[in-house]
Amino acid sequence: MSNLDVKIGLEVHTQITSLKTKLFCSCSSDYRGKPPNTNVCPVCLGLPGALPVVNVEAIKAALMVALALKCRISDVLIFTRKHYFYPDLPKNYQISQYDGPGSMPIARDGYIVISVEGGLKKVRIRRINIEEDPGKIVYPTGSILTSKYTLIDYNRSGIALLEIVSEPDLRSPKEARAFIDKLRSILEHLGLVNPELEGALRVDANISLAGGSRVEIKNIGSAKDVERALTYEIIRQSKALETGEKVRRETRHWDTVRKVTVPLRVKEFEEDYRYFPDPDLPPIKISLKLIEEVSQKLPELPDQRIERFMKTYGLSDYLATVLVSEKVLADYFEECVRYCGNPEMVGNIIVNDFKRWVDEMDIEVSKAVKILTPNQLCQLVYMLKNNIINIKILKEIIPKVLKYNKDVSTIVYEENYIDISNEEVLMRIVDEVIKENPKAFRDALVNPKAINYLVGQVMRKTRGRANPELTNKLIIKKLKELSGV
Amino acid sequence: MITLGRLIRKGATELVELFRSDPRLIEEYVVGTYEVIDRVEDLVRSYITLRPLNEVLADGVKVREMLTNGFKGRLAGLLIAVKDVIITKNLRTTCASKILYDFIPPYNATVIERIIGEGGIVLGKTNMDEFAMGSTTENSAFFKTRNPWDLDRVPGGSSGGSAVAVAAYEASIALGSDTGGSIRVPAAYTGVVGIKPTYGLVSRYGLISYGTSLEQIGPMTRNVSDLALLLSVIAGYDPRDSTTLRVKDLDYMKFLKPTPMKKYKIAVIKECVGEGVDNTVLTAFSRSLRRFEEEGLEVLEVSIPIIKYALPAYYIIAMAEASSNLARYDGVRYGYHVSVEGRTWDEVYAEVRSEGFGLEVKKRILLGTFVLSAGYYDQYYLKASKIRKLLYDEFMKLFEYVDVVVTPTTPTLPPRFGEALTDPLKLYLLDTYTVVANLTGLPAISIPSDIVNGVPVGLQLIGPRLSEGYLINLAYIHELKSGLKDLVPTVVSGYV
Numbered sequence: 001m002s003n004l005d006v007k008i009g010l011e012v013h014t015q016i017t018s019l020k021t022k023l024f025c026s027c028s029s030d031y032r033g034k035p036p037n038t039n040v041c042p043v044c045l046g047l048p049g050a051l052p053v054v055n056v057e058a059i060k061a062a063l064m065v066a067l068a069l070k071c072r073i074s075d076v077l078i079f080t081r082k083h084y085f086y087p088d089l090p091k092n093y094q095i096s097q098y099d100g101p102g103s104m105p106i107a108r109d110g111y112i113v114i115s116v117e118g119g120l121k122k123v124r125i126r127r128i129n130i131e132e133d134p135g136k137i138v139y140p141t142g143s144i145l146t147s148k149y150t151l152i153d154y155n156r157s158g159i160a161l162l163e164i165v166s167e168p169d170l171r172s173p174k175e176a177r178a179f180i181d182k183l184r185s186i187l188e189h190l191g192l193v194n195p196e197l198e199g200a201l202r203v204d205a206n207i208s209l210a211g212g213s214r215v216e217i218k219n220i221g222s223a224k225d226v227e228r229a230l231t232y233e234i235i236r237q238s239k240a241l242e243t244g245e246k247v248r249r250e251t252r253h254w255d256t257v258r259k260v261t262v263p264l265r266v267k268e269f270e271e272d273y274r275y276f277p278d279p280d281l282p283p284i285k286i287s288l289k290l291i292e293e294v295s296q297k298l299p300e301l302p303d304q305r306i307e308r309f310m311k312t313y314g315l316s317d318y319l320a321t322v323l324v325s326e327k328v329l330a331d332y333f334e335e336c337v338r339y340c341g342n343p344e345m346v347g348n349i350i351v352n353d354f355k356r357w358v359d360e361m362d363i364e365v366s367k368a369v370k371i372l373t374p375n376q377l378c379q380l381v382y383m384l385k386n387n388i389i390n391i392k393i394l395k396e397i398i399p400k401v402l403k404y405n406k407d408v409s410t411i412v413y414e415e416n417y418i419d420i421s422n423e424e425v426l427m428r429i430v431d432e433v434i435k436e437n438p439k440a441f442r443d444a445l446v447n448p449k450a451i452n453y454l455v456g457q458v459m460r461k462t463r464g465r466a467n468p469e470l471t472n473k474l475i476i477k478k479l480k481e482l483s484g485v
Numbered sequence: 486m487i488t489l490g491r492l493i494r495k496g497a498t499e500l501v502e503l504f505r506s507d508p509r510l511i512e513e514y515v516v517g518t519y520e521v522i523d524r525v526e527d528l529v530r531s532y533i534t535l536r537p538l539n540e541v542l543a544d545g546v547k548v549r550e551m552l553t554n555g556f557k558g559r560l561a562g563l564l565i566a567v568k569d570v571i572i573t574k575n576l577r578t579t580c581a582s583k584i585l586y587d588f589i590p591p592y593n594a595t596v597i598e599r600i601i602g603e604g605g606i607v608l609g610k611t612n613m614d615e616f617a618m619g620s621t622t623e624n625s626a627f628f629k630t631r632n633p634w635d636l637d638r639v640p641g642g643s644s645g646g647s648a649v650a651v652a653a654y655e656a657s658i659a660l661g662s663d664t665g666g667s668i669r670v671p672a673a674y675t676g677v678v679g680i681k682p683t684y685g686l687v688s689r690y691g692l693i694s695y696g697t698s699l700e701q702i703g704p705m706t707r708n709v710s711d712l713a714l715l716l717s718v719i720a721g722y723d724p725r726d727s728t729t730l731r732v733k734d735l736d737y738m739k740f741l742k743p744t745p746m747k748k749y750k751i752a753v754i755k756e757c758v759g760e761g762v763d764n765t766v767l768t769a770f771s772r773s774l775r776r777f778e779e780e781g782l783e784v785l786e787v788s789i790p791i792i793k794y795a796l797p798a799y800y801i802i803a804m805a806e807a808s809s810n811l812a813r814y815d816g817v818r819y820g821y822h823v824s825v826e827g828r829t830w831d832e833v834y835a836e837v838r839s840e841g842f843g844l845e846v847k848k849r850i851l852l853g854t855f856v857l858s859a860g861y862y863d864q865y866y867l868k869a870s871k872i873r874k875l876l877y878d879e880f881m882k883l884f885e886y887v888d889v890v891v892t893p894t895t896p897t898l899p900p901r902f903g904e905a906l907t908d909p910l911k912l913y914l915l916d917t918y919t920v921v922a923n924l925t926g927l928p929a930i931s932i933p934s935d936i937v938n939g940v941p942v943g944l945q946l947i948g949p950r951l952s953e954g955y956l957i958n959l960a961y962i963h964e965l966k967s968g969l970k971d972l973v974p975t976v977v978s979g980y981v
Binding site for chain 1: 571572578580585588590591592594689690691692693694697698724725726727728805806808809812813814815817818819830831834854857858859862863866867870
């Protein structure tokens with residue numbers, strides 16, 4: 001896939017979930033789980049005569065993001081109306097921002113550094129817009145394509161949203177995912193977004209292959225799905241190009257169930273949104289003083305944190321990067337280290353075992369860290385250091401803790417996981433194994449590599465509880481005895 | 486009848502004082518007003534929605550009790566007619582459009598809250614051009630309102646219903662809205678006083694938007710004192726409208742002085758008294774100027790050539806904003822709706838908007854959509870915005886050495902029905918002198934200048950930003966000298 005000439009640009013829509021109220025009215029920004037159409041007022045329902053008033057905290061949040069993404073900030077904030085008819089949009093225009101005559105986005109020309117294949121890559125940010133979220137369309141008996149009827153819930157209407165648009169600098173689905181992960185981590189570190197909330201982070205991905213057309217995949221819900229959808233598109237488009245079929249310029253929909261993209265509408269020309277500055281919202285000066293005030297509140301950002309993890313804890317670039325990719329994970333790591341030290345061991349366990357299983361089981365990190373708490377993880381570290389369990393057992397314990405939500409000690413006890421380090425006990429098992437595998441034993445006499453096979457057999461017999469180093473030692477000892485050396 | 490008339494003819498300021506000393510008079514006043522309505526409403530048709538007498542009486546009783554308990558509301562007990570473009574809680578608000586024929590709002594406009602807070606009582610919602618688009622009130626989706634001075638003539642628009650309700654003594658005071666002259670034109674045609682305040686002086690929260698950057702709500706009354714009273718109540722900063730100004734001194738009553746509060750220099754714009762203006766209007770205009778001169782005020786002539794671009798610039802901006810503001814009427818959440826079964830959104834929208842909007846509204850939406858389209862935006866909207874800026878600069882320069890600009894409010898007498906509508910360009914010309922104040926955001930008042938051939942003629946005074954006080958002072962002086970106040974049109978002369 002890497003030899004294809006692929007260009008990917010992303011439009012990430014993120015709600016500013018830390019705000020108390022919506023962008024232009026005093027309705028709560030905590031709309032999730034409320035009965036439909038109860039978190040609304042004349043303003044966010046677009047009733048005749050109602051007027052928007054901007055939430056100043058949203059502007060500060062946007063400035064924070066702009067600073068974190070190293071953007072150029074405009075000296076004036078102008079809201080623009082973007083017109084299109086759609087039932088989730090109560091005014092049939094969205095109050096947004098625009099880069100054009102009489103209008104401008106709050107910030108532009110920034111960048112994010114992502115790690116790709118061991119190296120670093122700068123991905124340019126074209127612009128950041130503040131805008132309002134539309135309501136939510138519900139398809140009660142299927143999907144957008146199959147449902148018999150449609151319901152509209154305006155609880156979400158008017159929630160503050162940032163649209164962060166990248167340049168088409170990304171070259172693979174993997175890079176796209178790395179970009180989103182990094183952006184997500186920055187937003188988390190800024191304390192502005194809880195990306196685990198359903199719908200808090202939505203992505204439109206634009207992708208084109210050399211010789212093809214630009215295809216937009218709308219409304220993808222997670223970084224993982226962005227990677228999947230783009231991978232699917234590359235295969236679909238390159239197949240089409242191979243067979244001489246035309247790749248249409250169109251908008252597609254990512255079907256999360258079937259894991260395919262399906263066409264939504266053909267884009268023959270640029271849609272005309274009839275942008276013009278919203279006369280209800282006079283331009284607001286963005287003073288240097290305000291920018292300074294915001295920049296003083298900037299917390300430690302992911303890049304700085306990665307550096308600190310490497311310096312303070314002696315972690316590898318890889319470990320530090322993975323840990324900081326999610327704020328909860330990095331916080332978890334630091335808390336564990338505070339409990340039981342051993343940063344390298346803790347870091348390795350979190351990245352190689354904990355994170356791996358969390359991904360595999362598709363549970364949220366924030367929930368997982370409440371199951372395998374820092375205290376629990378430190379128990380594992382203690383048992384490992386004191387040879388109560390071995391590393392192989394540890395790898396078995398972690399998924400069990402996550403799956404059954406049980407204490408580490410309970411699982412170790414129930415599964416009888418305590419390490420067999422008693423020489424007498426182990427010797428008896430080694431003897432059994434040698435008796436049962438005469439051929440392997442003979443091989444081992446001439447070929448030291450065959451010893452591993454015997455160690456493996458001991459492990460199998462003890463369901464992993466045998467201390468591997470001791471087993472190794474005992475087998476060699478036995479070999480020496482029997483060969484009479 | 487005579488006893489009822491005793492209260493009906495009184496000005497708002499005087500009525501409030503009377504009610505304070507004898508709160509029981511409120512009931513007599515309410516019943517008297519409804520008696521007038523019973524007699525003249527069928528002839529003039531000011532109201533789209535009139536609240537039933539018993540409801541309004543109940544409100545009157547409440548105010549009476551409050552007054553008995555020491556309530557000091559500045560509008561206590563007054564009956565107020567409200568243009569149907571202003572949102573009233575639980576009281577149908579139609580904008581004179583089929584698309585909102587059944588819309589009952591769940592909230593009040595800021596101005597309504599303020600009026601109710603001062604003891605005012607809304608008695609009904611008045612007719613207008615649909616979505617305030619028009620200068621004659623002929624574009625109402627429901628019916629036409631007639632001019633009480635001559636039933637064959639239009640009352641002007643778009644706030645025709647409010648103008649007539651006040652002129653025909655069907656209410657004591659009224660609220661209108663003015664996007665391009667919609668308060669001042671009907672005020673001039675019906676012999677009442679109306680002001681388009683400085684942009685941002687009065688909250689637009691709850692004013693159904695047509696041309697957002699141009700329009701203001703304003704009072705329409707039978708005399709200048711009543712106008713000062715109502716303006717003092719509705720003016721002021723509103724946290725719900727980002728375009729309102731933080732103005733500290735909002736007491737306009739203190740400008741009701743019989744002599745000039747300063748040596749006003751008055752400028753006549755040459756371009757507004759030339760070709761296209763009726764002789765009758767010019768005669769009335771000169772007579773008004775003389776009244777000012779007699780007060781020792783200097784009147785001079787100035788030229789603002791760019792003014793000829795004001796009308797096209799106005800229509801481009803107003804229509805562009807209208808096309809955006811009116812996008813929300815799609816029948817999904819409120820208003821006119823059609824069956825959606827088995828149809829796409831686009832089909833539903835097209836049907837709702839085709840059937841719900843009238844011709845003038847559709848015309849302006851289409852033109853507005855066109856001027857905002859990619860490729861035409863710079864040519865029209867941006868260019869119009871530039872003219873607007875130039876015009877504003879011209880007026881700022883002018884106000885460095887004059888205090889007020891005067892023009893006839895309209896170039897002609899009120900047209901007869903059908904006369905104006907047949908020629909759309911002629912119709913738009915009715916707004917020539919008024920749109921200037923909307924484009925520049927400046928305050929402008931229209932007062933009766935004379936009565937010619939049995940119909941009133943209006944005089945417009947435009948001042949610098951936030952000069953409402955001085956405009957009121959001059960209007961008050963003119964009113965005293967001309968005696969043109971609390972005029973009684975022929976239609977109602979037998980009743981009040």
